[in-house]
Amino acid sequence: MCVAAVCSDVPAVCQVVLDGSSLFTPSIWSSDCRQPFNGGSFFDHEGMPYCETHYHAKRGSLCHGCHKPITGRCVTAMFRKYHPEHFTCSFCLRQLNKGTFKEQNDKPYCHGCFEKLFS
Secondary structure, eight states, X not given: OOEEEEEOSSTTOEEEEETTEESSOOBOBOTTTOOBOGGGOOEEETTEXXXXXXXXXXXXXXXXXXXXXXXXXXXXXXXXXXXXXXXXXXXXXXXXXXXXXXXXTTXXXXXXXXXXXXX
């Protein structure tokens, strides 16, 4: 009986071979979090496999509010990206529209809260 582990240099692409037959198909893990991909689906970025969250982190498309991937509409403000529903006033938490907010200490505020807090 001959058992060997066959691994490549790509992070964690391994296969166990028993007498020349594979015991299981190769498993691929995310390059950042090292979690296995369910069903074999992954996101490719610069030739490396990533889970959805780390793929979007590498591309700069995670929401600053919830830290989840943005795949639809997006608000870009203060050099950050947000889901529209997560771009909110830092005080009253009402949803803001791009261009209709004030900024203080790198945080967005609606006009009303900004006037109450900083005037």
